[in-house]
Amino acid sequence: MSTTGTTHTLVVEEGKAGQRVDLFIGEALGLSRAKLKKLFESGAVKVDGRAAKKGLLVAAGQRLTVVVPEERREVVPEPEAALAVLHEDEVLVFVDKPAGRPSHPLQPGETGTVANALVARHPECAEASEDEREGGLCHRLDIETSGVMVAARTREAWTAVREAFGGREVDKRYWALVTGPLADEGEIDLPLRHHPRHPDRVEPALDGGEGARDAHSEFRVLERSGEYSLVEVRIFTGVLHQVRAHLAAVGAPLVGDTLYGGREEPGLGRFFLHAKALGLTHPVTKQRVHVESPLPRELLEVLERHALPVPSGAPRP
Numbered sequence: 001m002s003t004t005g006t007t008h009t010l011v012v013e014e015g016k017a018g019q020r021v022d023l024f025i026g027e028a029l030g031l032s033r034a035k036l037k038k039l040f041e042s043g044a045v046k047v048d049g050r051a052a053k054k055g056l057l058v059a060a061g062q063r064l065t066v067v068v069p070e071e072r073r074e075v076v077p078e079p080e081a082a083l084a085v086l087h088e089d090e091v092l093v094f095v096d097k098p099a100g101r102p103s104h105p106l107q108p109g110e111t112g113t114v115a116n117a118l119v120a121r122h123p124e125c126a127e128a129s130e131d132e133r134e135g136g137l138c139h140r141l142d143i144e145t146s147g148v149m150v151a152a153r154t155r156e157a158w159t160a161v162r163e164a165f166g167g168r169e170v171d172k173r174y175w176a177l178v179t180g181p182l183a184d185e186g187e188i189d190l191p192l193r194h195h196p197r198h199p200d201r202v203e204p205a206l207d208g209g210e211g212a213r214d215a216h217s218e219f220r221v222l223e224r225s226g227e228y229s230l231v232e233v234r235i236f237t238g239v240l241h242q243v244r245a246h247l248a249a250v251g252a253p254l255v256g257d258t259l260y261g262g263r264e265e266p267g268l269g270r271f272f273l274h275a276k277a278l279g280l281t282h283p284v285t286k287q288r289v290h291v292e293s294p295l296p297r298e299l300l301e302v303l304e305r306h307a308l309p310v311p312s313g314a315p316r317p
Contacts, residue, residue, distance in 0.1 A: 005044075005067045007065060008029060009063065009064070010064040011063055011064075012059060012061060014060045016058065016060075017058065020056070021047065021052050021053075021054060021064070022036050022054035022055075025045065025064065025066055029068065037054070039066065039067075040053065044068070044069070046064065047064050049065075074126055075105060075118075075119045076105075076109060076110075076116055077123070079121070083118060083120075084098075086293060090284070091153050091157035091284055092289070093118065093150070093152075093153060094150050094278065094291040095148070095149050096147065096148060096294075097275070098146055099144050099146040103115065103134075103137055105133050106133070113135075115133065115137055118135045118136065118137070122151075124153050124154070125152065128151070128154055128157065129158050136152045136153060137151045138158060138161040139165055142241070144270040145271075145274070148277060148293040150278055150280070150291075152283075161283060164280055165238060168237065169281065170279065171234065171290075172238075172275070174235070174243050174274060174275055175230065175232055175274045175295065176231050176254050176272060176273050177230055177255045177272035177306075178228070178229050178252040180252040182229050182231065182252040183221075185219060186218070187216075187217070187218050187219075189215075190204050190246060191206070191214055191215055192240075192246075193205040193210075194240075200259070201245075202239065202245050213237070215242050216236040217236070218233070223308045223309050224308075225308045230303065230308055230311070233246075244257055247260075254273055255302070256268050256270060256271035256272050257273070267301075268298060270298070274299060275293060295310075
């Protein structure tokens, strides 16, 4: 917690008289028990100008002041954390995200993310993004998705790349292993929305409506072996779970992606989805930059188990 914060002034109404002060404040400000405990311990809660204890019962007309500190939003640097850099220059850093690692922290003090490792090596990245927790990252990948990500080292570069993502100017290509019938190539133009009963997934929104977001993908099959197909997917939009939901919607869910009906793969503790390449216009040189990430070992081993040739340019384990 920082030393600065927001001061809230509350007056106890007749209907709240006799309530415990901590419950009264928690209800009025929407604070968790853990945060309330810290506020009382630090003396940040005063009733009629005097520090209060959380068991106090409030009376009608009493005036309460609560100073809620601002939470630190910056990323905690982790210099010991591994970080594979694919390409870097004076304003951009392309990194190779492993499966199982979040892109950036969601909570203050959280560690173990790509952003933690990134700002340890490039502290300026923390100042590049509008939200310091993003550590300069210009986009995010699902925790179980591996592959190339781009971060900016200046606010100008971050803004330019973010605008390029929003303007569908970034070439984003994924490799996915799927099962089920699938044409050699095709286009999926299918809006998606959050599932009303399952907030951790999305579903097709054929009729549009509230919450529907445009989602446009193209795919081509790289290799086939029996029921399995290695597919390259290019996405033009950036909707949550877009590749996973689109392929599942056309009857070809990702191997290992049980959330969307994918077939389990023994020995693979993730789903088979890899952000293979990013292409964008460099914000300074204005030249086109193309960066690729090699398939990680665990995915190469899956291809070999199913007798799928490794596409040209991908190293074997």
